[in-house]
Amino acid sequence: MRPTISIMWRELTGYFSTPVAYVFLVIFLAMVGAFTFYMGGFFSRGQADLQPFFNFHPWLYLFLIPSIGMRLWAEERKSGTIELLMTLPLRTIHVVLGKFLAAWAFTAIALALTFPIWISVNYLGDPDNGVIFASYFGSLLMAGAFLALVAALSALTKNQVVAFVLGAAVSFLFLMSGLDLVLGFFRGWAPQFVVEVVSSLSFLTNFQAISRGVIDLREVIFFGSMIALSLLINTAIIELKKAN
Amino acid sequence: MTEVLEVSGLTKRFGALTAVEDVSFHASRGEVLGFLGPNGAGKSTTMRMITGFLAPTAGVITVCGNDSVTDAIETKRSIGYLPEGAPLYGDMTPKAFLTFVGRVRGMTRADIRRSIEDVVDKVHLEEVIFRPIDTLSKGFKRRVGLAQAILHNPPLLILDEPTDGLDPNQKHEVRALLSEMAAEKAIVISTHILEEVDAICHRAMIIARGRIVAHGTPDELREKSNAKDKTSLDSVFREITTRAES
Numbered sequence: 001m002r003p004t005i006s007i008m009w010r011e012l013t014g015y016f017s018t019p020v021a022y023v024f025l026v027i028f029l030a031m032v033g034a035f036t037f038y039m040g041g042f043f044s045r046g047q048a049d050l051q052p053f054f055n056f057h058p059w060l061y062l063f064l065i066p067s068i069g070m071r072l073w074a075e076e077r078k079s080g081t082i083e084l085l086m087t088l089p090l091r092t093i094h095v096v097l098g099k100f101l102a103a104w105a106f107t108a109i110a111l112a113l114t115f116p117i118w119i120s121v122n123y124l125g126d127p128d129n130g131v132i133f134a135s136y137f138g139s140l141l142m143a144g145a146f147l148a149l150v151a152a153l154s155a156l157t158k159n160q161v162v163a164f165v166l167g168a169a170v171s172f173l174f175l176m177s178g179l180d181l182v183l184g185f186f187r188g189w190a191p192q193f194v195v196e197v198v199s200s201l202s203f204l205t206n207f208q209a210i211s212r213g214v215i216d217l218r219e220v221i222f223f224g225s226m227i228a229l230s231l232l233i234n235t236a237i238i239e240l241k242k243a244n
Numbered sequence: 245m246t247e248v249l250e251v252s253g254l255t256k257r258f259g260a261l262t263a264v265e266d267v268s269f270h271a272s273r274g275e276v277l278g279f280l281g282p283n284g285a286g287k288s289t290t291m292r293m294i295t296g297f298l299a300p301t302a303g304v305i306t307v308c309g310n311d312s313v314t315d316a317i318e319t320k321r322s323i324g325y326l327p328e329g330a331p332l333y334g335d336m337t338p339k340a341f342l343t344f345v346g347r348v349r350g351m352t353r354a355d356i357r358r359s360i361e362d363v364v365d366k367v368h369l370e371e372v373i374f375r376p377i378d379t380l381s382k383g384f385k386r387r388v389g390l391a392q393a394i395l396h397n398p399p400l401l402i403l404d405e406p407t408d409g410l411d412p413n414q415k416h417e418v419r420a421l422l423s424e425m426a427a428e429k430a431i432v433i434s435t436h437i438l439e440e441v442d443a444i445c446h447r448a449m450i451i452a453r454g455r456i457v458a459h460g461t462p463d464e465l466r467e468k469s470n471a472k473d474k475t476s477l478d479s480v481f482r483e484i485t486t487r488a489e490s
């Protein structure tokens with residue numbers, strides 16, 4: 001556990017040691033604001049809840065999570081520090097976990113900084129704060145699943161741009177897999193259960209349930225196992241690269 | 245037991261390329277082993293396998309009695325490693341970086357503080373200890389890399405071109421430091437500076453195209469060569485390696 005925490009701490013301070021982190025946070029907050037207030041019709045709906053705010057999270061994450069996660073491994077490969085890191089007496093899974101937790105914590109900080117929106121809605125009306133906290137929790141969980149995917153893909157390359165593009169593309173597939181656009185492609189030829197499996201992998205569908213404020217064990221297990229599986233794949237990629 | 249490092253039958257293939265082929269040697273406590281060879285000979289690849297960064301295609305590496313593959317973590321504990329080019333986390337200060345390495349290596353807080361004081365003094369980092377590593381000169385970066393390698397006082401040091409990029413004074417200092425530490429450690433260094441071999445190495449190996457082509461004390465290497473001018477190790481090196489390549 002201690003090595004994982006050391007890795008996590010180093011990564012997290014790494015985020016804040018460059019202006020990039022602050023630029024990211026500003027962009028994130030600006031986009032959240034723009035989406036919620038202009039496109040989401042936060043005021044015109046006349047309802048005291050944060051539904052329009054959370055509805056945009058999957059789409060925001062599509063680009064913002066790859067930009068948080070792309071550096072995790074690609075940067076280490078590029079600068080050669082991976083040689084330093086992987087010759088320390090650490091188990092690969094501990095390093096993978098430490099890096100993931102750092103990026104997730106950074107995401108949590110970004111999410112926490114949206115609190116003025118929560119204050120606004122409480123000032124303007126009388127929202128169900130239980131629903132709001134459940135939605136925050138669901139959003140963070142979904143962000144973790146995106147992040148774990150991106151981290152694993154980042155281990156494949158030493159080029160951060162490639163890591164970003166791969167991350168965004170794969171995230172897009174997982175996001176969309178519940179929509180008719182994608183399912184229609186499978187319906188033509190694949191058996192029904194394949195269509196159902198593909199559709200059940202959709203981040204969007206799984207998030208919609210949580211964002212309505214109901215934390216169902218099903219969705220928690222879904223995102224949790226997506227995270228666990230991605231981290232295992234991440235570990236396997238690092239181990240395999242060592243052998244060739 | 246004085247055999248700190250034992251390597252036998254070590255081979256590494258990258259696809260069709262055999263970078264290291266059937267390399268065997270050992271290093272004992274109290275000696276500095278020099279690793280010589282032309283560019284691309286396989287020195288760094290061998291060191292990467294010993295330190296566990298690359299998995300061997302074939303062969304066995306034992307460090308202080310631990311097998312490098314089955315006891316990877318134990319092996320890594322016994323090694324201090326300076327990778328080629330001394331890669332470092334540029335956004336950290338030497339102080340933060342060394343603290344990080346100490347913590348990951350499981351050292352206690354007090355131990356880390358004492359060890360950092362000690363290595364900073366040994367490699368003369370006092371004046372840069374709180375500056376971001378990115379802003380340091382090449383020589384200072386190399387010294388930070390060296391500090392990181394000796395922080396936990398390991399029985400085996402693997403140093404890939406440790407004096408590369410240092411000024412003559414610093415080269416001298418680092419050699420003196422290595423000679424001093426050699427009493428209680430086994431040290432393997434790779435180098436292209438042959439005077440270094442005469443200065444600090446008890447034994448040297450010359451490797452070419454992945455194979456060991458000569459092995460012995462600097463004087464024995466002179467004996468083995470057909471070079472005309474045997475006083476200069478440079479000509480001995482050139483003669484032995486060109487003979488191996490042809």
Ligand SMILES: Nc1ncnc2c1ncn2[C@@H]1O[C@H](COP(=O)(O)OP(=O)(O)OP(=O)(O)O)[C@@H](O)[C@H]1O
Binds near residue numbers: 283284286289
């Ligand atoms: N990851 C890799 N994939 C493919 N080939 C590699 C890889 N790493 C090294 N090689 C090749 O293996 C050979 C040995 O390289 P190595 O870096 O060990 O040489 P070296 O003796 O350290 O050379 P130098 O003195 O230039 O540092 C070279 O031909 C190199 O191109």
Ligand SMILES: [Mg+2]
Binds near residue numbers: 287288289
């Ligand atoms: Mg090399």
